[in-house]
Amino acid sequence: MRRITPRLSGRTLPRRGISVAAIAATGAIALAACGSSSSSGAAGKQVPASAKQTIVFATQGLGSEGTATATAVKAFEKLHSNIKVQILSLSPTSDVAFEQLSQRFTAGSTTPDVITSDVIWPAQFAQSGWLANLAKFHPATSSYFPGQMATGQYKGGVYAIPWFINAEGLYYRTDLIKTPPTTTAQLVSDAQAAMRKDHSLKEGLAFEGDKYEGAVTAFQSMGGQLSPSVLGNINTSANASVLTFMSDAIHKYHIAPSAVSTWEESQVQDAWLSGQTPFALNWPYIFALSDGKGCKPGCAPVFGKTGWVPFPDATGSPQASLGGDDLAVNAKSTHQAAAWEFIQYLSSDSAQDARAISAGDPPSVKSAYNSQLYAAAPFFKQEQAVYAAATPRPVTPVYTQISSQLQTMISSVLSGSSAPSAALSGTAPTIKQLLSTVASGG
Amino acid sequence: MTARQEPVLPAGQAEPAPPEGAATATTAVAAARPRRQGSYSLTKQDRRFGYALVAPAVIVLLAITAFPLVYNLWNSFHNADYLFPTTFSDFSGVRNYTSMFSGGQFLPSLYRTLGFTAASVAVEFLIGMALALALSRKFIGRGIVRAAILIPWAVPTVVSGLLWKSMFDPQNGFVNYLLNALHLPLAHTTWLGQTWTAWGAVLIADSWRNTPFIALLLLAGLQVIPRDVYEAAKIDGASAIRTFWRITLPMLKPAIMVALIFRTLSSFLIFDIVYAMTNGGPGDSTQVLAYLNWFAMNGESNYGLGAAISVALMVMSLIIAAIYVTAFRTEQVG
């Protein structure tokens, strides 16, 4: 096909092309300069609590949790006829919900007004200036479990209020294990004995070892020390022995399959509910699935045979890694008073109990553990022992990065590519450095 | 992209021999068309018309690519770390770039990513080529087979990642079940729990989804090659391998180049499957560059660092594309 048009030299840039590019670039830079100013700062004019308004509540949870939230919202709207609550559904996956919230905060959005925050986020959000300091509303901080209340307190302010608590403990089969172990050595021997006796058991201990946040909570529940005094140098003998135990459970004692290095709560749940393990480390939702009304036929192997205790610790002070959700208010929200009303409602005993009974979310308010609750769901009594040992993960704005380091460390130990002590000594300086960046900067 | 000066014929299309009549016909038509003041204003009008036609596409794409690019460039030289709001937007020079390297993760991640890219391109190209050759033959059920192998490509990548993660589950997954049933080795491997097997699993998941597309591109390229070329080779007594090497492959070069660039850059920027299957583990052995990029923004809230990594990724992508184009250009000229 012949061209009748002249060939291009291709060497000189057309003037028009350059000018278009220049305009685009200038425009982009201008937008960038405007858009990237820090999104923290004071909120606009505040709407009083008595005025008619709509607040946006960003929360996770579909299924029974979603239903429970909807019920609470309806009840709240009945009590406060001038306030409407609009629910913004976040992803059920914690990491993704974090991204979704971060995107809104970095964009300086005034909504959502109230957010559900995983217990490890408030410090990071607060440091970035994205959360309102709720101290001005004088919250009753002593009515909550201290471990969880601490997750919302940062640099003297109160940035989040506990909503419901979670703690990770050791499930054990009451028919196979007569008395729950109090030391790891006893756990090992109990598990091995059970496996020898009952050949239908596939493993002795199921826990979460995949490279994700759950590995850090598992590490902490098994005795890993991450308190402020230790965090500066995690290379302690206590931590080394916990890591060694995690590794030995797989490679030396053979009570945990090597598959645990790919397991998350879902797989541990499957292992537990199908009755193939006498011990499993997991969160309270398993209790409802194992012993709750209407859990059959899925729970048949473990129904009525489920016990739950803090993971044994040789030093005598066991830990249960703290989870759960807090409630916080967007610093840019113009409906902070109404938001506070909503949060207060959700903290009331009646709301807390209602959610606990319908969705299985354990109350974060101490007074909600009352006879009403126990009548409807007796296993909450047993859960209290675990919550008493609830230990929060580090409350620091760089927790996400610290966690990433810990996840890498645990993962490399479980896969056998690092020895526990080497992994600890390699990770400790990085964590120390992360802590120093936030201590010195902003 | 073709090497020739005419930018209009892109790679993959062999220029058919122009019939003699066409040239004379077009020049005759051109001569017959009345001109105004010589060919200059006709060209100018033509040019304006052309710009108008091209403008929408260019504007839309500039808006969604150039803008983020410039924004990221700007951000990469400023402090955009939300953990330090008081010094936000301050000019930070090359600090984001130096911290990118001083973190100690960028270079290892780069090597890992390059290694995976080389492996996946090799594997997927070879299998894709075999597949394309097979599908270019006429056989019964060819249509159904073509459709069947294209279907993996219709699944969202993130779902594909989840699917393969469950298939590689050491206790409950299908892979170990099958290996066990066939009494093959590796039947009890914790696939995602060890470095090399984790990479293997990622490679398998990636290949399953992407090889069909490569096969498609190569198949299209194969279809362009006229039959008489093959027949001439057969008459000359060339063996199948010789035919492939000396005739098919050279004529496929444009399609191969497109397929290779596409595949190389996709592998280099891989994220979804790694995120879904391994989250960078075990340890950090599958932590690819795109993952670092994502983590800087979503884990560390440091958009300055994230922007720097984005810029680095874009520059490297350009270099890779340029390498391919140059390599194929010299091939064609030489």
Add this chain to the structure above:
Amino acid sequence: MAAVTSVVPAVKAARRRMRTRKAAGWSGFYLMVTIFVVVSLFPFYWILITALKTQPEISAGTTGLFPAHLTWSSFSSILSQATFARSLLNSVIVALSTTILTVIIASLAGYGLSRTTIRGKQLIMGFLLVAGFFPVIAMVGPIFITYRSLGLLDNLVGLVIVYFIYTLPLATWFLTGFFGQIPRELEEAAIVDGATRLQALRRVIIPVAVPGIFTVAILGFIFCWNDFLLALMFISSPTKYTAPLAIMNLGQSQYQTYYNLIDAMVVIITLPIALIVLFAQRRIISGLTAGSFR
């Protein structure tokens, strides 16, 4: 003749050998093709049976190639959710919008690049190539902030715009080449007959270019249909979810992944794509070929 009678059995034997070799060649070929098909489709089989399994059976892991009990409960549970049905509609709307607009814009640009005398064609083609391989992950932050000020967040229109990154570069680049293959006589003839250039484009060129357009339309549609990353960042209300978002949100709770639900959704979502691909595969490939046209 004596030579012929002695040659015939040898020729027959040779023919027989060639037949067996050919048969062996063909059976080897079919074996390879079968392996390809099985490997490609087996994970789908797995998805399908997982969608039909009961939850306890899934928890128990892989026990065989065939499920013990089949149930439609996953499908009925998914189809009864308004969010999911809505998400299918949203995906169709968005993917179709982007595809149609892309076809229009790319056709215009392709015609312009292949037929007119504009300067800077190489620059533009190069830009298209770069845009086609743009790391999408780098786009998210800046565009999110822009969309917020423009009010395009949580808005399907915003998605349509960003999805151009998946469809426009390749479509334009490809159609340019495709149009370049079409002989000039076609439109010259139309212009001589009195049509304007745009009319010639519409009435003469486009009909001939249908295979190529069809190809880029299908490929573009699939790219948009499958996107998860951009949809995740720019859409937040369940009523505006696209299909991949619905899969990830409805199939997971905080601690659990419900594979039976996810797989049911995947089956429903992939079925139309699979059917399109099945019926259009010849068109797709011939469109990509662009070597000859009828």
